[in-house]
Amino acid sequence: MPHRRDAPSGFFLPPGLEPGERWRAPYACRSSLSRGRLVAEPASATRGEFQRDRDRIIHSTAFRRLAHKTQVFVSHEGDHYRTRLTHTIEVAQIARALSRALGLDEDLAEALALAHDLGHTPFGHTGEDALEECMAGFGGFDHNAQTLRIVTRLERRYAAFDGLNLSWETLEGLVKHNGPLIDREGRPTMRHVARGLPVAILEYQERQDLWLDSHASAEAQAAALADDIAYNAHDIDDGLRAGLFGHAELRAVPFLAGLLDEIERLHPGLERARATNELVRRVITRFVEDVIAESQRRLAALKPADADQIRRADGPVVAFSGPIAAADRDIKGFLYPNMYRHPRIAPIRADAAQVVRELFARFSADPAAMPAEWAAGCEGLDAHRRARRIADYIAGMTDWYALDEHRRLFDVTPALR
Incomplete structure (x- = not known):
């Protein structure tokens, strides 16, 4: 295949492709057709x-x-x-x-x-x-x-x-x-x-107009569903590791009960840790395969010629099927009371919320208590912009840094245990 040399970089590219690009479906976003950046920059050669x-x-x-x-x-x-x-x-x-x-x-x-x-x-x-x-x-x-x-x-x-x-x-x-x-x-x-x-x-x-009245690209829709899939699978894994619930409790979700039955049939008497890994990977696989099949069906019906047709579609094109969407709701419905609101987690959540509220109150009363780069100019800001700067500072904190800041400013800091 003939290649194009892009002087002065010296890199060789297949005809029609920009640096780093591979073949994409017609409805995929293309780097070479990007609407650009707020501040224009020279293109990269690689x-x-x-x-x-x-x-x-x-x-x-x-x-x-x-x-x-x-x-x-x-x-x-x-x-x-x-x-x-x-x-x-x-x-x-x-x-x-x-x-x-x-x-x-x-x-x-x-x-x-x-x-x-x-x-x-x-x-x-x-x-x-x-x-x-x-x-x-x-x-x-x-x-x-x-x-x-x-x-x-x-x-x-x-x-x-x-x-x-x-x-x-x-x-x-x-x-x-x-x-x-x-x-x-x-x-x-x-x-x-x-x-x-x-x-x-x-x-x-x-x-910069981000077309707030349209759907995002199919790539963004895929990333959003990937987030849901990862949450479901790995919160099940972490909840089991923490002993917040067991395999028996997971059987309250029909989708998970079916997977557990499959694991037991294929691997009778499998040790608990391996059975958990088998369950987690099956959850991911079934959800991923469902998204691919359902999305292919929707794309075939829509026949989008470019990415903008996906943005202007009446609904998302990357999606769960009806049965898997129901399984997703059932899993989240199980995890909410049995993990996120578990009695063992509730006191930790309350203490963590206290740390954030007290930090915000302290910085609001005394912006100079923040590091110099954050406190600089705070006194000249109106109440809304000052509060937003404080929120920016707190939101950027890691768990440990938030606790360290609380210890620096208060006599007693929750242990979060």
Whole structure:
């Protein structure tokens, strides 16, 4: 096959392909057709735009902090439980698998998966709920909107711009991975109906239109489902490891009961740890295979000629089938009371929320108690912007750093045990 040489780089490329690109389905996002970045940059000779996004995310400070942020269990509970970082890596693997099977851009799906939890607070959803309570009078707090703030404003690594200056496709995927945020008349949708869109999203929308009334790309939809699949499988794994429930209790979920029966039939008397691993990998496999089959069916019906037809479709094209969507609801319905609200976890959640609320109250009363780079100029900000800066600081904390800050400022700090 003849190759094209791109001077002055000296790299050889197949005809029609940009650096780092491979063949994609017609409806996949293409790096060479990206709507670009807010701040224009020269193209890379060796990487496509979505590869560059992925690499910037991996090298960001916020990504490194995920290693010490809670998924469900605080880090001292054990070395083998998921953190935000291990969860994120698992989501990225599933997102790539879905994208490859569907002919999508794997680099974009991976970038979205790697960035999707950057905005999470310390102490998981408990920390988010507490910070949302603290910010109730100042525009609220939403971890998806916080992710947008991080990648467009708070990361400060580059001389020419704040944030990571990610491509339009990555930003729209981060903001809309659960679907359109407004309807065609501009009215908020989903959970935003009651409170309106987060301030961070509204502010960025004024700078760059992210098509808030459309679905995101198929790559973003794949990353969102990968998150659900990873949550289900690995929270089952962690809950079993922690002894919050056993295999017998999981049989309350028909889908899981069927898998446990299959494991027992194929491997009678299998030791508990191996049986757990067999269960987890079957959950992932069945969900992934279902998404591929259902998405192929929807794509065949829609026949999209390009990525924008997927964005303007009446519904998502990457999705669970009806039976697996029901299994997903059943698993989440089991995990909520038996894991996330388990009596052993409840006191830890209460203590973690107390840490976040007390830090917010202290910094609100005395912004100078924050590090100098965060306290600088706080006195000149109005109440809303001062509260947002405090929320930015707290949201960026790891579990351990939040506890260390609490110990520095208060006489008694919960042990979170």
